[in-house]
Amino acid sequence: MQELAGLGQMVRRSMAAVFLGAIAPLVSSLLPAIAASDRDLRDLAATGVCIGCDLSDADLSNLNLAGITLRESDLSGADLSGSNLTGAILTDTTLTDANFTDAILDRAELDRANGINAIFRRADLRNAIADSADFSLADFSASYARRASFNDAKLGGSIWLDADATDASFRYALMGRVNLRESEFVRADFTGAKLAFANWRYANLQQAVFDGAQLNDVRGEGARLDSISAIEANFTNAWLVDAFLWEANLRRATLTGVRANRAVLSGASLTGALAIGADFGDADLAGVSLNLADLSGANLEFADLSGAVMSESELVGSDLTGTNLSRAYLYSANLTSARLWETVLREADLTQAVLDGAIVRYVDFSEVVLVEATFKGVDAIGAIGLAIE
Numbered sequence: 070m071q072e073l074a075g076l077g078q079m080v081r082r083s084m085a086a087v088f089l090g091a092i093a094p095l096v097s098s099l100l101p102a103i104a105a106s107d108r109d110l111r112d113l114a115a116t117g118v119c120i121g122c123d124l125s126d127a128d129l130s131n132l133n134l135a136g137i138t139l140r141e142s143d144l145s146g147a148d149l150s151g152s153n154l155t156g157a158i159l160t161d162t163t164l165t166d167a168n169f170t171d172a173i174l175d176r177a178e179l180d181r182a183n184g185i186n187a188i189f190r191r192a193d194l195r196n197a198i199a200d201s202a203d204f205s206l207a208d209f210s211a212s213y214a215r216r217a218s219f220n221d222a223k224l225g226g227s228i229w230l231d232a233d234a235t236d237a238s239f240r241y242a243l244m245g246r247v248n249l250r251e252s253e254f255v256r257a258d259f260t261g262a263k264l265a266f267a268n269w270r271y272a273n274l275q276q277a278v279f280d281g282a283q284l285n286d287v288r289g290e291g292a293r294l295d296s297i298s299a300i301e302a303n304f305t306n307a308w309l310v311d312a313f314l315w316e317a318n319l320r321r322a323t324l325t326g327v328r329a330n331r332a333v334l335s336g337a338s339l340t341g342a343l344a345i346g347a348d349f350g351d352a353d354l355a356g357v358s359l360n361l362a363d364l365s366g367a368n369l370e371f372a373d374l375s376g377a378v379m380s381e382s383e384l385v386g387s388d389l390t391g392t393n394l395s396r397a398y399l400y401s402a403n404l405t406s407a408r409l410w411e412t413v414l415r416e417a418d419l420t421q422a423v424l425d426g427a428i429v430r431y432v433d434f435s436e437v438v439l440v441e442a443t444f445k446g447v448d449a450i451g452a453i454g455l456a457i458e
Contacts, residue, residue, distance in 0.1 A: 113137075125163075229254075249274075335373075429455070 113119035164184035179199035269289035324344035435454030
């Protein structure tokens, strides 16, 4: 704590302005004239430890505070911009409206801190631990938070524009309306987190974990979600237009009302997914697994489902206009009342599939396996190779 012995300026705007001096002897000479709470600052200067101190609105900018202990202290409104807080212990502190712009908080301990509306722009938060902290509405824009831990934290409305939180952990965090636009969250862990109405536009979330996460109404246009794990995650009404979900694991996920036009989901697993009324128009779904999935009423116009495995899937009332289902496996699939207009079914397998009441226009069934498939009440015009009694 070499520089702590010479705390530059420390202005406490919550009290009368008190100058602590540049060196410890001067601080000691002032002690008779200052409040008892300020004597803690003498200990801070001498030992780097100040537990339960009132440093609200203090100017602690551009200082070397590495390893400092400020547990349970009040730093609300304090300015720590540009300061080095490497390894600092800030557990249970009050950091409301505090400014950490350009600060270094590598390996800092921020567990249970209350940092509502705090500013961490361009801050270095690598390996920081902020479990159960409250950073609602905080600004982490352009921060560097690789491997940081925010498990069980409150981060609702926080801003992470252009931030890098690769390998960070946000398990069970409350992150409603969080802004992750154009950020890097590669391999981040959001297991069980609540990110309703989050902004993921053009964010890189490749290989992130969202198992059991609440992701309803997220906006993720152009987001990179390749190889994510989102088992049993809830994407209800999410907007994933032009998003990349190549080889994503979406088993048993809820995708009801999702907009995923032109999205890339090739090789993804949607086994058991609930995607009622979802919009996958023009999407790349080549080779996806949709076994036991429910896509009733879904829009699959001009989507590429070539080689998809869709056994026992529900496609009731779905729109398959221009859809490419070549080599798709639709064993026992339910296509009741589905719309098949110029649908490509070359070498598809519809064994025991149900197409009762389907609307079929100009579809070639000549190379389709139709063993025990049913077509009761089908409305077919221009169908080739389809014998209807």
